[in-house]
Amino acid sequence: RAARVRVGKGDKPVTYEKAHPPHYIAHRKGWLSLHTGNLDGELGAAERTVEDVFLRKFFHGTFPGCLADEVVLKRRANALVGCLLLLPHLAPAKLCFLVGYAETLLSHLYKCPVRLEVQTVPAKVVYKWL
Amino acid sequence: QDPTAAHYMFQDDPYLMPRNSANARLLSLSKESGRNAAKYIIKQFPQYFDKILAEPNVPCLMPVTLTPQLEGVNEEALRERINLRMVKASVDLFDQLLQAGTPVSLETTNSLLDLLCFYGDGESVQEEQREEKEDLEESGVNASEQKTPKRPLQRGPRSSGSRWRENNDAERIFKIMPERNAHSYCTMIRGMAKHGASAKAYDMYTELLNERHKVDVHTFNALIAAVPFLKDKSPERWELVKVFLNHMVQQEVPPNLLTFNAVLKTLRRCGGIGRSMAISVLKEMEALKIEPSLATYEHLLFIFYRAVDLGPSSIISEVLEDVEKRSFTAQDPDDANFFATAMQVCCDLKDIKLAYRLNKAMEKGDNWKFLDMSQLNSYWSKFFSLLCMMEQIDVVLKWYREMPPSLFYPSPKNIVDLLQALDAANHLEAIPSVWEDMKLLGFNRRQDLLEEILSLMSRDTHPEETQLAFAKCAEDIKNVHEQSWREQAPLAWTGSALGHVAVLFSRVGRTQDAWYVIERFQQANRIPTDRVMDEFLNCAKQTNSPDEAIKLVKLAVSLGLSSAHRLKSRAEKEFELSESQR
Numbered sequence: 001r002a003a004r005v006r007v008g009k010g011d012k013p014v015t016y017e018k019a020h021p022p023h024y025i026a027h028r029k030g031w032l033s034l035h036t037g038n039l040d041g042e043l044g045a046a047e048r049t050v051e052d053v054f055l056r057k058f059f060h061g062t063f064p065g066c067l068a069d070e071v072v073l074k075r076r077a078n079a080l081v082g083c084l085l086l087l088p089h090l091a092p093a094k095l096c097f098l099v100g101y102a103e104t105l106l107s108h109l110y111k112c113p114v115r116l117e118v119q120t121v122p123a124k125v126v127y128k129w130l
Numbered sequence: 131q132d133p134t135a136a137h138y139m140f141q142d143d144p145y146l147m148p149r150n151s152a153n154a155r156l157l158s159l160s161k162e163s164g165r166n167a168a169k170y171i172i173k174q175f176p177q178y179f180d181k182i183l184a185e186p187n188v189p190c191l192m193p194v195t196l197t198p199q200l201e202g203v204n205e206e207a208l209r210e211r212i213n214l215r216m217v218k219a220s221v222d223l224f225d226q227l228l229q230a231g232t233p234v235s236l237e238t239t240n241s242l243l244d245l246l247c248f249y250g251d252g253e254s255v256q257e258e259q260r261e262e263k264e265d266l267e268e269s270g271v272n273a274s275e276q277k278t279p280k281r282p283l284q285r286g287p288r289s290s291g292s293r294w295r296e297n298n299d300a301e302r303i304f305k306i307m308p309e310r311n312a313h314s315y316c317t318m319i320r321g322m323a324k325h326g327a328s329a330k331a332y333d334m335y336t337e338l339l340n341e342r343h344k345v346d347v348h349t350f351n352a353l354i355a356a357v358p359f360l361k362d363k364s365p366e367r368w369e370l371v372k373v374f375l376n377h378m379v380q381q382e383v384p385p386n387l388l389t390f391n392a393v394l395k396t397l398r399r400c401g402g403i404g405r406s407m408a409i410s411v412l413k414e415m416e417a418l419k420i421e422p423s424l425a426t427y428e429h430l431l432f433i434f435y436r437a438v439d440l441g442p443s444s445i446i447s448e449v450l451e452d453v454e455k456r457s458f459t460a461q462d463p464d465d466a467n468f469f470a471t472a473m474q475v476c477c478d479l480k481d482i483k484l485a486y487r488l489n490k491a492m493e494k495g496d497n498w499k500f501l502d503m504s505q506l507n508s509y510w511s512k513f514f515s516l517l518c519m520m521e522q523i524d525v526v527l528k529w530y531r532e533m534p535p536s537l538f539y540p541s542p543k544n545i546v547d548l549l550q551a552l553d554a555a556n557h558l559e560a561i562p563s564v565w566e567d568m569k570l571l572g573f574n575r576r577q578d579l580l581e582e583i584l585s586l587m588s589r590d591t592h593p594e595e596t597q598l599a600f601a602k603c604a605e606d607i608k609n610v611h612e613q614s615w616r617e618q619a620p621l622a623w624t625g626s627a628l629g630h631v632a633v634l635f636s637r638v639g640r641t642q643d644a645w646y647v648i649e650r651f652q653q654a655n656r657i658p659t660d661r662v663m664d665e666f667l668n669c670a671k672q673t674n675s676p677d678e679a680i681k682l683v684k685l686a687v688s689l690g691l692s693s694a695h696r697l698k699s700r701a702e703k704e705f706e707l708s709e710s711q712r
Contacts, residue, residue, distance in 0.1 A: 092145060092148075092157060093156050095146060096141070096146065096157045096158075096160045096161045096164065097161065097164040097167075099161065099164065100162065101164035101167050102168075103165075104169060108168070108172050118141045118146065120144070120146060
């Protein structure tokens with residue numbers, strides 16, 4: 001089936017996000033990308049999805065090895081808020097540099113204000129070992 | 131306003147929050163450089179960023195067309211390049227036009243001269259708005275910075291500021307102009323004065339007078355501001371300023387705010403004459419109904435307080451009264467220095483009430499915009515030093531709880547002032563919390579601060595819990611000295627620091643630690659003081675360990691201390707020693 005982590009020997013760390021299969025969305029999980037495109041009578045759902053894919057790849061590349069979990073993208077009235085969970089692998093100055101760079105570049109690319117809210121976690125938060 | 135949060139430009143996260151002022155500056159600069167990197171990429175590859183699908187339209191994110199549309203060697207193309215601030219391209223096009231024989235009109239040549247003088251022949255200077263014939267906005271400056279990066283590199287090393295090169299393009303174009311009007315002369319004078327060629331500016335001014343052209347007020351401003359570079363002695367400078375002012379009167383050019391500010395700026399460097407003349411300048415301004423700006427007040431404060439051999443003056447209270455009433459707008463580039471200078475003056479005068487009034491004035495209306503990030507820190511730092519000197523300890527502590535880290539980060543001098551204030555108020559139990567703050571700020575390796583804190587802790591005896599807390603601090607400090615942390619070499623012990631730590635340990639009864647520290651004395655080639663020895667003996671007596679006492683006496687003898695004899699006799703008296711130990 002889809003998006004399930006297979007049970008292994010017990011040495012594989014799994015985050016909360018990955019541990020729950022998709023039928024738990026809206027019960028135990030939230031959404032990773034929030035926009036109004038999928039509501040009744042709203043347009044633009046496909047464009048939002050394409051943007052999401054690009055943004056996830058962009059963040060995966062800009063913060064090399066620092067993402068602790070998937071990026072949560074929220075769209076609020078023309079503004080794009082990206083919530084990142086980062087590991088402290090880089091110095092704070094470098095992380096600030098990357099945050100400023102990503103914000104400006106994405107704003108100019110998508111012509112809408114982009115804000116990044118960053119939180120650092122000491123290590124990947126493990127929910128279960130499978 | 132949340133007093134425990136850092137400035138809103140930083141991410142609200144414990145790893146990414148700045149700890150002290152240097153860190154704050156580093157993080158804000160790195161964020162800014164990230165933005166610049168993104169802008170550079172956007173400029174380099176505009177083809178990836180031109181999909182305009184935003185609704186509503188956000189004008190600042192739209193791609194900016196900076197390449198000139200018109201090709202061909204004609205005057206409209208030249209004018210367009212001038213509008214886009216492309217200095218080099220417009221000069222080349224102008225030369226091409228002249229070679230082709232097409233006459234270029236006077237207005238276009240004048241606007242070309244304006245462009246060249248503003249940028250000083252390829253130097254792009256960031257300046258605030260000046261009222262010229264066409265409004266040269268700051269957004270254009272960034273564009274030209276990237277277009278003419280090669281030119282300044284050809285010149286080689288120079289002193290600070292931009293220089294007016296001999297026979298540069300502006301002069302060349304000026305010379306080959308068939309007809310020149312007043313505007314051309316004025317622009318040349320302003321450009322020369324701005325970029326440091328003051329003598330040439332003065333020559334050009336005499337030329338202008340010979341040709342009997344009309345001079346405008348901005349040229350006069352530039353000339354007056356350039357006076358300190360023309361003459362060296364104060365009376366001559368003032369005479370020259372008066373000459374210019376008389377010319378202004380003759381030509382019936384009305385002075386504006388910038389004229390008076392330029393006069394005051396020159397008076398700053400005129401020494402004693404400045405003080406007497408400054409008041410008359412102010413009266414003139416009032417007579418002409420020109421509202422003084424913050425720069426005026428800043429120059430006044432400087433003239434009256436910062437110059438050497440000053441006498442007391444009460445002008446600052448009058449200045450503050452004026453400042454408190456109004457909310458200012460930015461009118462002069464020097465406005466930004468007002469609050470910093472004013473706070474410095476308050477500190478020199480040691481007047482806390484003035485400082486409070488200044489703070490209130492700053493919070494009123496738009497006045498807070500005049501302090502940028504780097505000045506903010508020094509402003510509040512000086513305010514805090516003043517507080518520590520003049521106010522009661524609870525007021526100081528209240529401000530200390532509230533101000534960092536949202537308003538400023540304490541500098542080492544601030545911490546020393548705080549410790550001294552605590553000392554003056556007999557409040558030494560707060561020292562361990564100050565030590566915690568020092569560790570947070572990253573000051574725990576500074577020798578002077580460590581000395582200060584250790585000497586304060588070990589000077590008198592204190593009740594029991596305080597002693598325990600002090601001993602914990604001492605242990606932290608000892609660890610700082612001992613452990614080497616990745617690249618940092620361990621801090622070298624000084625004699626007094628060792629002594630204080632030993633004393634603090636002995637008072638609490640931690641004999642092992644105290645002995646460990648005393649051994650360090652020999653390693654670090656330092657001599658312990660008598661007080662240290664006595665304290666250690668007391669401690670040994672408390673814990674009933676005669677061995678330790680013996681060891682101490684042996685150490686004293688080996689070090690050849692004069693008090694060894696006294697220590698020996700004391701040890702014999704106070705301890706019951708077995709025969710072998712004797």
